[in-house]
Amino acid sequence: MTGPVVVGVDGGLTAPDAAVLGCWLATSLGTSLIVAAVHPAPAALGSGRVDAEWVADRHRAATRVLDETKEALAGVACAIDYRTVASSSAAHGLSDLAEQVAAAYIAVGSGRDAPRERLFAGSTAERLMAGSVCPVAVAPSGLKGPLGSLNRIGVAYVDTPDGRTALTAAAELARHSGAHLRLTTVVAAGDAALPFLLGDDTERAFLDTARETYEQSLARAAADVPGVTAEWELRSGDAVDTLADLDDVDVLFCGSRGYGPARRVVLGGVSARLSRRARRPLIVVPRSG
Structure with missing residues (x-):
């Protein structure tokens, strides 16, 4: 059986591009889709109260990102599971999730545009490519569709x-x-x-x-x-x-x-x-x- 396709969304302007690419991959393979928003995990050291408040705020932001993505993907044919993931970075969180579910692909946006509510700074795509266990699909900014039309x-x-x-x-x-x-x-x-x-x-x-x-x-x-x-x-x-x-x-x-x-x-x-x-x-x- 083909594993699910994992899509990472972060509230940035290119997150919808990643969702489009992930949906096409999942539909083409006849598999399910996991849409994940990764937020910071509690730090091992630091001020407990401030750290807890910051982590809680980032978790709420991740939940909002998933809610917005859920609206955008309403009516998509494949089965979709929405998850928040706590990790030290977006790349680590997505990579760990992909390994846990034996993912067929990880799909992310290119990060070319300025973020709206990006949960982590930095290039998640390039960091994923430094050690992902499955193929990494990167959607260009402003992805033109519909994918599959060129066959x-x-x-x-x-x-x-x-x-x-x-x-x-x-x-x-x-x-x-x-x-x-x-x-x-x-x-x-x-x-x-x-x-x-x-x-x-x-x-x-x-x-x-x-x-x-x-x-x-x-x-x-x-x-x-x-x-x-x-x-x-x-x-x-x-x-x-x-x-x-x-x-x-x-x-x-x-x-x-x-x-x-x-x-x-x-x-x-x-x-x-x-x-x-x-x-x-x-x-x-x-x-x-």
């Missing part, structure tokens, strides 16, 4: 263990939602790929060989995805700029970087920058193994 799930693909893990996760969502897959590999244009090689002939030969290798790996990966229609493309340019500007996919999957603790999301340079710049929802998948 295409994108994968930022490289033929590495992380790239293959991202493809596997994307294929599972595609099978549930009925969407097609599109695998995209971005290669550096011109001499950006060869800063230490001299000679135009050598450079052109290397780039031609590299492109052929990428095309072969893309074609092989697309052909090996069971039960899903998959296409592929090879683009030239800056990886972050090219992937961030994709606007013809419903969501974009990418892998974590190539080292770090197994079965945890560990941000690499591309995924970290994409989480701040992508035009479409970004899903970063934990490492396997």
Whole structure:
């Protein structure tokens, strides 16, 4: 069975974007949704009375955030459970909750706009990506919908263990939602790929060989995805700029970087920058193994 989708809301202006993304994921997977507002837990040290009053105020704020979200999600088809969670940070609270319920995804907003009643300061999305046990879905500010209308799930693909893990996760969502897959590999244009090689002939030969290798790996990966229609493309340019500007996919999957603790999301340079710049929802998948 597929676990629930956990959505973190904090009263900020991008919280509705996270709710839209979380609802689409839960509906596509045929699973339930948990909407969580994380508030500060009592500190181990400090002035008891002041601390208790502050914690109580933050708990009331979290309850208000959930009430507002409940109104916004009225009529949504999937089953929704609303929870307040006490923790040392929003990222810790959401990550712990996701682990407890064996969540399929955690969905959060991008945090690009100024908060209205943000319960915690800081970038929850980036902190989650430093150690979540399940894929982290980040909704861009002002998410355009309806999600699923493009019927295409994108994968930022490289033929590495992380790239293959991202493809596997994307294929599972595609099978549930009925969407097609599109695998995209971005290669550096011109001499950006060869800063230490001299000679135009050598450079052109290397780039031609590299492109052929990428095309072969893309074609092989697309052909090996069971039960899903998959296409592929090879683009030239800056990886972050090219992937961030994709606007013809419903969501974009990418892998974590190539080292770090197994079965945890560990941000690499591309995924970290994409989480701040992508035009479409970004899903970063934990490492396997």
